[in-house]
Amino acid sequence: MRDAIRERFIELFSTEPYFFRSPGRVNLIGEHTDYNNGFVLPAAINKEILFAVGPNDTDTIRLFSYDMQEQATFDLARIAPSDISWANYLLGVVAQFQQSDYQVKGFDLVFGGNVPIGAGLSSSAAVECGLAFALNHIFGFGLDRFALAKVAQKAEHEFAGVRCGIMDQFASLFGKKEHVIKLDCRSLDYSYYHFEMSNNCIVLCDTQVKHSLASSEYNTRRQECETGVALLHKHYPDVSSLRDVTVDMLEKHRQEFDPVVFKRCIYIVQENSRVEAACRALEQEDLVLFGEKMFESHEGLQHNYEVSCTELDFLVDQAKEHTAVLGARMMGGGFGGCTINIVRIAAIDEFITAMSKAYEQQFKIPLKTYIAEIVDGSSMLS
Ligand code: GLA
Numbered sequence: 001m002r003d004a005i006r007e008r009f010i011e012l013f014s015t016e017p018y019f020f021r022s023p024g025r026v027n028l029i030g031e032h033t034d035y036n037n038g039f040v041l042p043a044a045i046n047k048e049i050l051f052a053v054g055p056n057d058t059d060t061i062r063l064f065s066y067d068m069q070e071q072a073t074f075d076l077a078r079i080a081p082s083d084i085s086w087a088n089y090l091l092g093v094v095a096q097f098q099q100s101d102y103q104v105k106g107f108d109l110v111f112g113g114n115v116p117i118g119a120g121l122s123s124s125a126a127v128e129c130g131l132a133f134a135l136n137h138i139f140g141f142g143l144d145r146f147a148l149a150k151v152a153q154k155a156e157h158e159f160a161g162v163r164c165g166i167m168d169q170f171a172s173l174f175g176k177k178e179h180v181i182k183l184d185c186r187s188l189d190y191s192y193y194h195f196e197m198s199n200n201c202i203v204l205c206d207t208q209v210k211h212s213l214a215s216s217e218y219n220t221r222r223q224e225c226e227t228g229v230a231l232l233h234k235h236y237p238d239v240s241s242l243r244d245v246t247v248d249m250l251e252k253h254r255q256e257f258d259p260v261v262f263k264r265c266i267y268i269v270q271e272n273s274r275v276e277a278a279c280r281a282l283e284q285e286d287l288v289l290f291g292e293k294m295f296e297s298h299e300g301l302q303h304n305y306e307v308s309c310t311e312l313d314f315l316v317d318q319a320k321e322h323t324a325v326l327g328a329r330m331m332g333g334g335f336g337g338c339t340i341n342i343v344r345i346a347a348i349d350e351f352i353t354a355m356s357k358a359y360e361q362q363f364k365i366p367l368k369t370y371i372a373e374i375v376d377g378s379s380m381l382s
Contacts (some may be wrong), residue, residue: 001113009064040183045373089124119206121204125152129149150169180192195374208368
């Protein structure tokens with residue numbers, strides 16, 4: 001892929017590019033908690049986007065999507081959301097730099113990779129983070145990875161219309177080989193936990209469905225959580241997010257809540273505790289307990305947060321039946337995409353065969369599966 005991208009760059013722009021890469025991510029536990037100032041536990045994985053980039057001494061940016069085999073040119077003086085959806089993730093990053101007075105000059109880009117789109121592995125964050133990382137380097141902006149994560153997140157808010165949290169961008173930029181990242185989304189403090197992969201591995205089961213609800217429901221969930229916080233803030237002036245809330249506080253004021261808002265809030269509060277319990281389990285090398293927390297997380301996402309779907313629930317139920325599976329749950333925004341499964345290495349083939357057969361029989365859609373390895377975050381390639 002890298003050679004092909006380089007060749008295309010040279011063919012189009014007649015010069016040798018710089019090379020960068022930025023990975024997609026998994027999230028072991030802590031779903032929808034990021035925009036509630038809570039905890040998440042993601043990791044960068046070996047599905048990545050590659051970028052061949054070079055300055056072009058003009059006032060335009062020339063973009064080529066290797067995966068779509070499409071080219072588009074934009075004037076730097078008029079960066080705005082475009083009809084070309086793949087270009088928006090890139091334009092969003094350029095716009096963010098410009099808004100903060102970093103002078104983006106003309107550049108050429110060929111990019112492409114193997115992060116499946118719409119599978120909940122954050123292909124969009126990989127694109128945003130990779131370009132932010134590359135432009136920061138070639139134009140010498142001197143920003144650190146925190147600042148780049150925020151640039152990429154705002155690009156998603158403003159050019160993709162999803163008010164996402166910081167998890168995906170953080171994971172793509174801060175990933176570390178063989179480690180998961182426990183991120184406190186309130187303080188942005190983070191720590192790495194070694195994720196033992198000699199006996200177990202991470203298998204992703206891709207439903208291949210993406211229900212159209214995904215982005216509108218995402219923004220609705222955010223709104224519902226804000227409604228819950230506003231209600232509690234009246235009683236507890238120190239509460240400014242669901243991170244500051246306990247189950248007891250919610251129970252005490254249950255009668256005042258819209259029942260749907262109550263369910264959303266209780267899920268978030270419990271999910272934050274689950275991330276902490278899961279991290280303690282990792283410290284004790286207790287992957288069985290870790291897996292139980294994953295199953296509990298799915299229950300909450302299915303019944304209280306209501307962002308799962310029939311296909312995801314089916315896959316988790318099937319996984320639960322399998323003795324080689326330690327834990328499984330839906331992953332990412334929901335309404336489709338992948339489940340994440342921790343599976344004993346010795347039984348991987350058997351697991352994949354059984355899951356594929358059951359899924360195809362039930363939905364008449366082939367199941368795609370990926371074995372995720374945990375890799376380092378965005379980097380420059382020599
Ligand atoms: C999407 C968003 C993230 C996060 C997850 C749910 O991936 O981009 O910020 O909110 O959904 O955990």
